[in-house]
Amino acid sequence: MQLDDRKLKILQAIIHNYLETGEPVGSRTISKYTDLNLSSATIRNEMADLEELGYIIQPHTSAGRIPSDKGYRLYVDTMLKDKTSEVEYMKELFIEKADKLDSLLKQVAKLLAVNTNYASLVTKPQYRSKKVKFIQLTEVEADNLLAIIVLEGNIVKNKMISIAEVIDKEFLLKLNIVFNTFLQGLDLAEINMAIIQKMKEQAGTYGNLVSNILDAIAQAISEEEEVEIYTSGATNILKYPELNDRDKITELIGTFEEQEQLTEFMNKTEGADSGKIQVYIGSETAVKAMKDCSVVTATYEIEDGVYGKIGIIGPKRMDYEKVVSTLHTLMVQLDDLFRKKT
Amino acid sequence: MQLDDRKLKILQAIIHNYLETGEPVGSRTISKYTDLNLSSATIRNEMADLEELGYIIQPHTSAGRIPSDKGYRLYVDTMLKDKTSEVEYMKELFIEKADKLDSLLKQVAKLLAVNTNYASLVTKPQYRSKKVKFIQLTEVEADNLLAIIVLEGNIVKNKMISIAEVIDKEFLLKLNIVFNTFLQGLDLAEINMAIIQKMKEQAGTYGNLVSNILDAIAQAISEEEEVEIYTSGATNILKYPELNDRDKITELIGTFEEQEQLTEFMNKTEGADSGKIQVYIGSETAVKAMKDCSVVTATYEIEDGVYGKIGIIGPKRMDYEKVVSTLHTLMVQLDDLFRKKT
DNA sequence: TGTTAGCACTCACTTGAATAGAGTGCTAAT
DNA sequence: ATTAGCACTCTATTCAAGTGAGTGCTAACA
Numbered sequence: 001m002q003l004d005d006r007k008l009k010i011l012q013a014i015i016h017n018y019l020e021t022g023e024p025v026g027s028r029t030i031s032k033y034t035d036l037n038l039s040s041a042t043i044r045n046e047m048a049d050l051e052e053l054g055y056i057i058q059p060h061t062s063a064g065r066i067p068s069d070k071g072y073r074l075y076v077d078t079m080l081k082d083k084t085s086e087v088e089y090m091k092e093l094f095i096e097k098a099d100k101l102d103s104l105l106k107q108v109a110k111l112l113a114v115n116t117n118y119a120s121l122v123t124k125p126q127y128r129s130k131k132v133k134f135i136q137l138t139e140v141e142a143d144n145l146l147a148i149i150v151l152e153g154n155i156v157k158n159k160m161i162s163i164a165e166v167i168d169k170e171f172l173l174k175l176n177i178v179f180n181t182f183l184q185g186l187d188l189a190e191i192n193m194a195i196i197q198k199m200k201e202q203a204g205t206y207g208n209l210v211s212n213i214l215d216a217i218a219q220a221i222s223e224e225e226e227v228e229i230y231t232s233g234a235t236n237i238l239k240y241p242e243l244n245d246r247d248k249i250t251e252l253i254g255t256f257e258e259q260e261q262l263t264e265f266m267n268k269t270e271g272a273d274s275g276k277i278q279v280y281i282g283s284e285t286a287v288k289a290m291k292d293c294s295v296v297t298a299t300y301e302i303e304d305g306v307y308g309k310i311g312i313i314g315p316k317r318m319d320y321e322k323v324v325s326t327l328h329t330l331m332v333q334l335d336d337l338f339r340k341k342t
Numbered sequence: 343m344q345l346d347d348r349k350l351k352i353l354q355a356i357i358h359n360y361l362e363t364g365e366p367v368g369s370r371t372i373s374k375y376t377d378l379n380l381s382s383a384t385i386r387n388e389m390a391d392l393e394e395l396g397y398i399i400q401p402h403t404s405a406g407r408i409p410s411d412k413g414y415r416l417y418v419d420t421m422l423k424d425k426t427s428e429v430e431y432m433k434e435l436f437i438e439k440a441d442k443l444d445s446l447l448k449q450v451a452k453l454l455a456v457n458t459n460y461a462s463l464v465t466k467p468q469y470r471s472k473k474v475k476f477i478q479l480t481e482v483e484a485d486n487l488l489a490i491i492v493l494e495g496n497i498v499k500n501k502m503i504s505i506a507e508v509i510d511k512e513f514l515l516k517l518n519i520v521f522n523t524f525l526q527g528l529d530l531a532e533i534n535m536a537i538i539q540k541m542k543e544q545a546g547t548y549g550n551l552v553s554n555i556l557d558a559i560a561q562a563i564s565e566e567e568e569v570e571i572y573t574s575g576a577t578n579i580l581k582y583p584e585l586n587d588r589d590k591i592t593e594l595i596g597t598f599e600e601q602e603q604l605t606e607f608m609n610k611t612e613g614a615d616s617g618k619i620q621v622y623i624g625s626e627t628a629v630k631a632m633k634d635c636s637v638v639t640a641t642y643e644i645e646d647g648v649y650g651k652i653g654i655i656g657p658k659r660m661d662y663e664k665v666v667s668t669l670h671t672l673m674v675q676l677d678d679l680f681r682k683k684t
Numbered sequence: 685t686g687t688t689a690g691c692a693c694t695c696a697c698t699t700g701a702a703t704a705g706a707g708t709g710c711t712a713a714t
Numbered sequence: 715a716t717t718a719g720c721a722c723t724c725t726a727t728t729c730a731a732g733t734g735a736g737t738g739c740t741a742a743c744a
Contacts, residue, residue, distance in 0.1 A: 024707090026707050039718080040717090041719090062706065062722085064708095138478055148478075148490055156502070246580065257577060383688055404694045405736070406736065
């Protein structure tokens with residue numbers, strides 16, 4: 001059996017209707033709703049076919065049909081093809097000039113959630129090549145050094161280092177030069193024993209101190225290795241009756257709180273192709289708690305090669321068009337924002 | 343009418359039973375449960391009195407009684423008096439030596455939630471007097487300065503400053519000295535126009551730059567003005583049927599997500615007296631969404647005068663004893679941890 | 685005078701049957 | 715190929731009756 005034009009139209013009508021109502025839709029509804037001018041009986045036959053083809057499901061005998069994951073998939077795919085980029089700038093979108101990336105992203109998450117009425121999440125971009133750009137050691141107190149490490153992309157890390165021996169100002173200057181000349185442009189993997197040895201030699205009697213400082217630097221660089229993720233609007237999920245089941249809610253809100261699974265999922269998400277919007281339906285997400293949800297993600301680019309993700313989590317019957325266009329808009333704006341800043 | 347000894351015993355029995363079951367408790371139960379050897383009829387009379395006194399409530403005729411807020415209050419107060427400090431170290435408590443305060447506190451929140459099966463929250467301590475200890479300006483790139491500000495308590499802030507004009511190394515050194523001599527030991531409020539004027543004079547033609555840098559410093563100091571708050575285990579709340587109502591849940595989880603109200607509440611919480619444990623029952627919290635919950639908070643001390651709060655949110659019928667002792671233990675451990683470190 | 689037994693009464697909750705309603709599948713007619 | 719019509723299925727709602735926990739009150743008792 002083939003999915004001919006008429007079947008497709010009926011399928012779309014079913015999905016459309018279901019997106020609105022959240023109720024299984026029956027043959028009579030379709031018969032009236034569409035301009036196909038077919039009787040409910042005919043629709044019923046077609047629906048039986050569509051069910052056999054796996055696009056729709058009957059929750060129980062004598063109920064209408066609801067879209068299956070496969071059905072949603074088809075719908076989303078064709079929709080995405082049609083509506084490539086009908087970008088309409090959100091008027092309400094007003095991003096306070098926030099200097100801290102963190103708070104900007106938190107705002108974005110909130111914005112998304114409020115605008116769509118679904119749950120949203122935003123990942124903080126990973127600077128994967130963490131090359132050292134600049135290091136500075138400063139004496140804050142007699143027994144406390146402050147190490148400041150600037151990484152590529154102007155990420156600034158800092159770390160206090162307690163020292164036993166009082167350190168001579170002259171020597172601190174020298175130490176600074178040593179660290180900078182040896183480590184500049186390298187990332188964590190490239191700092192090997194040979195380099196460390198050479199540095200220790202230069203430091204003479206202070207060799208021990210060098211180790212300590214190197215440790216601190218290594219720690220500072222590698223911390224926050226895990227992607228940070230910001231979420232908002234988790235409670236929006238409670239609005240949709242099909243998800244409103246004690247256990248489901250517990251699981252869902254739980255995953256939102258824990259974030260681990262979300263992070264993992266967002267990492268797996270394809271994103272090589274910046275600007276592409278992806279839709280994951282039901283079990284396509286591979287997160288058990290979200291098997292009754294759909295997730296739409298988009299990738300934004302802070303600078304070349306540095307990506308973050310923004311996403312929406314909602315019921316399967318979410319308003320895909322709106323979500324996709326909202327995400328698209330926001331993604332473009334984020335891209336712009338960062339482009340301008342650099 | 344007076345609350346005599348027998349009435350008190352009955353009240354305690356009622357509360358005790360209700361804490362366990364979550365069901366209204368009837369006279370017969372008490373008659374059997376206690377060692378008072380009273381018939382249910384007598385208990386009934388006493389219960390009628392207790393109700394008149396406002397300690398217990400009857401949800402509807404022909405239901406048992408449940409404690410009122412006033413009843414809980416009494417219970418908690420006497421209990422706290424009795425069990426001052428029966429501290430039992432949690433064996434599972436294993437705090438990874440985390441250098442970042444943030445992740446430590448996140449762990450604490452989680453620990454609390456897991457241990458008690460309620461929702462938990464932890465506020466990050468506020469360093470209220472933010473005096474400048476040390477400032478350093480460094481040239482990272484030709485058009486980018488990095489300002490590092492160390493505040494009292496070794497809080498390090500940093501900020502990138504884009505500059506138009508290339509700056510001379512000599513002068514940068516001088517600028518550093520100027521900033522340090524003028525600003526050291528001052529907090530935001532103490533940096534007044536007179537000081538700023540003097541600094542500009544010293545800077546000569548670079549006066550403009552000084553303004554920019556001061557702006558950046560001011561921003562860096564005042565950012566994160568809002569108390570940060572970490573929460574965990576919000577889903578635990580779903581476990582208790584008396585809170586398991588759609589609207590209540592939405593509200594509760596919502597306040598947990600938004601955090602604003604929580605922050606506000608935790609701020610209002612009394613805490614001058616470090617080590618004191620406070621219990622807020624029902625509407626005592628003044629957060630509408632939490633009117634059916636109780637909150638228990640404790641104050642920990644990072645260093646002299648720097649306090650943070652840890653707290654538990656649960657149903658009114660929470661296991662107060664356990665919660666109080668858990669909080670106490672953790673509070674003491676946190677105190678120790680920081681004391682040792684300094 | 686405080687305590688207790690007993691009884692009538694109340695009220696929420698459960699159960700089960702009846703009913704309505706939505707929707708299907710199939711058959712026969714067009 | 716399409717449609718009308720009918721029997722059938724299954725869910726959800728409604729309603730009545732029954733159950734049981736618990737109370738309040740009264741009268742008897744120590």
